[in-house]
Amino acid sequence: MNTQQTAEGAARPAGRPRSEKAERSIIEATLDLLGEGIGVSELSIESIASRAGVGKTTIYRRWSNKEDLVVDALATLKPPIPLPQGGTVRDDLVTYLRVIQEETRHARTRCIMNIAMSDSERHPRLAERFRELAVEPRRAVVAAVLRHGMDTGELRADLDVDMALALLSGAMVWLTKWSDGHSPADLPERIVDEALKGFRPRPAE
């Protein structure tokens, strides 16, 4: 009985359908502004509408508040790299950090990371969404790499995977943040090697 091809199966609600293009450009404008360093709280609906070439009405019709819009915008971010786990664990880890380093070069990524980090208290749903979209998938992939290494014996059998992940990612973010802008190209290698060796002297290698 449903003559339209709406995916949901629900009847099409008569009248002019909402423009997918408008929706996309609204979300794009939102990410755009966030990427320019505008914080969530300073982000105004009017600036989004203007940037997207859209009436405010069109935005208010779809989202009842700003946070919902930003959540949906974040949802369009794809975890861009699944990491091609090819060689040794060391190489995979270096590749992983290199991806982080590369992304940090783009202002857009950097700003969105900042938002996720600092607005986590005031906008918990946002932080949760970001974690679910950007953090968790990667965590899972790298955790698999680490476990693989533990199986083959390249890594300690009793390694704490979450701790190892935190050491690597944390160091990368930390150094990038406090290292006067641009980080040296060999940073990923150095972090991984230092983490693999540990701080204590090694009796024999």
Next chain:
Amino acid sequence: MNTQQTAEGAARPAGRPRSEKAERSIIEATLDLLGEGIGVSELSIESIASRAGVGKTTIYRRWSNKEDLVVDALATLKPPIPLPQGGTVRDDLVTYLRVIQEETRHARTRCIMNIAMSDSERHPRLAERFRELAVEPRRAVVAAVLRHGMDTGELRADLDVDMALALLSGAMVWLTKWSDGHSPADLPERIVDEALKGFRPRPAE
């Protein structure tokens, strides 16, 4: 920057002197608001004046813009703990991370850290000030601890001190950020031990 400032030797500039008490309460109100999660850009002079029980005039007379005020406010933050380097290097490092962990419990510290982290692009002077006041002193202390360990042989002689610091601090911050609010009490020990051991298997200990 503060426009007042007659050094002790200089002649008193006739008329009613500026109230030290007002100045303190302005700065206190500023830190107060920042500690409640208000970001620098949303921080309004009027809210500060109201909170401090002070006229806007009194603020504008001393600081020409908001950033200067915030910089001065940050300048009153003291690096609260110089770290009692007593026992083994391991213990000192655990103590260091415990201090970070403890501070992270207070909302005020957390918010100010967030500001330092995420506003570093839009307010470089602020970030610089924070780094100079809060990050650098501790970095120096812990770096000394690490170097001491390298001398005594508790740590590898070829350890990269900056990298080690980044691994420890980064992991602490990372785990605190992504671990649903409260971090387990033994986190510092676990981070330090994992970092000391390294990820690779150890032939014999």
Next chain:
DNA sequence: CGATTATGAAACGGTGCCGTTGCGTATCGG
């Protein structure tokens, strides 16, 4: 005392954004 400067309070005009409404037009189903 009088000169001088600071203070808190209030009001100023200006701006940017809020969320809503009305308008004329565009795009769908029937």
Next chain:
DNA sequence: CCGATACGCAACGGCACCGTTTCATAATCG
């Protein structure tokens, strides 16, 4: 074509701040 809905646009009244000014009062000098 008709009814319904969405569109972009412009305007609304309202609010929060901005940075400045005015004012009566308070503190310190000579």
